[in-house]
Amino acid sequence: MKHRSEAPSAIRARFTASIGLGAMIALSASGQALAATTWTDPVGDALFHAPPYADLVAASADENAGTFEFTMTVAGSIPETPRLTPPGVVELRWVATLDLDPTTNPVGWPLAPGAPQSAQVGAPEGFIAVAWDGSAFSATWYDRRPLLSGGEVVAIPVPFEINGDTVHVWLDGALIDDPASFGVAFVTVALPVLPGNDGFRRFFDYFQPLYNPWP
Numbered sequence: 001m002k003h004r005s006e007a008p009s010a011i012r013a014r015f016t017a018s019i020g021l022g023a024m025i026a027l028s029a030s031g032q033a034l035a036a037t038t039w040t041d042p043v044g045d046a047l048f049h050a051p052p053y054a055d056l057v058a059a060s061a062d063e064n065a066g067t068f069e070f071t072m073t074v075a076g077s078i079p080e081t082p083r084l085t086p087p088g089v090v091e092l093r094w095v096a097t098l099d100l101d102p103t104t105n106p107v108g109w110p111l112a113p114g115a116p117q118s119a120q121v122g123a124p125e126g127f128i129a130v131a132w133d134g135s136a137f138s139a140t141w142y143d144r145r146p147l148l149s150g151g152e153v154v155a156i157p158v159p160f161e162i163n164g165d166t167v168h169v170w171l172d173g174a175l176i177d178d179p180a181s182f183g184v185a186f187v188t189v190a191l192p193v194l195p196g197n198d199g200f201r202r203f204f205d206y207f208q209p210l211y212n213p214w215p
Contacts, residue, residue, distance in 0.1 A: 052076025099183035
């Protein structure tokens with residue numbers, strides 16, 4: 001089963017109505033080589049009796065002509081309508097979290113004000129979440145950098161594709177100032193009904209170490 005978004009106008013013109021692996025392969029074959037970094041994770045190590053489609057087994061980060069592709073592979077095919085488990089969960093997320101600047105530490109959403117984790121060292125500058133809310137899939141880039149100057153997190157829809165056990169999501173490099181390097185963490189998350197603390201409340205699975213360098 002495939003779930004696919006349409007590319008927003010922020011993505012550069014070479015993307016047409018929808019994007020898939022075929023487009024990326026064609027670009028690579030034309031001589032625009034991908035700069036890919038890949039990681040693996042053990043099968044069966046997900047927490048809270050998570051279903052196989054929340055058990056991360058591999059991930060990669062690629063860059064091609066100014067667009068980043070993040071790929072997450074899980075232990076089982078993602079259903080057309082995944083179960084929202086455990087009880088009280090309102091959303092499932094497959095997430096790529098980006099540490100764009102190790103010298104900054106945005107404090108705030110998605111963690112509750114005053115929560116100990118909200119002031120943790122190394123808080124990310126943003127994250128991309130492919131989400132299932134019980135009725136539809138979506139993908140969003142959450143830019144946390146405005147928190148550094150008293151602003152609010154900016155949410156921007158981004159193109160994505162789910163193909164069996166693999167999640168692909170694309171991010172225009174201009175949205176993150178075209179970095180030459182960054183740290184990336186891949187996680188699967190259950191989002192429960194907890195007002196004010198609606199981001200990374202329950203981790204199903206994540207890589208060890210959490211952040212890895214790209215490229």
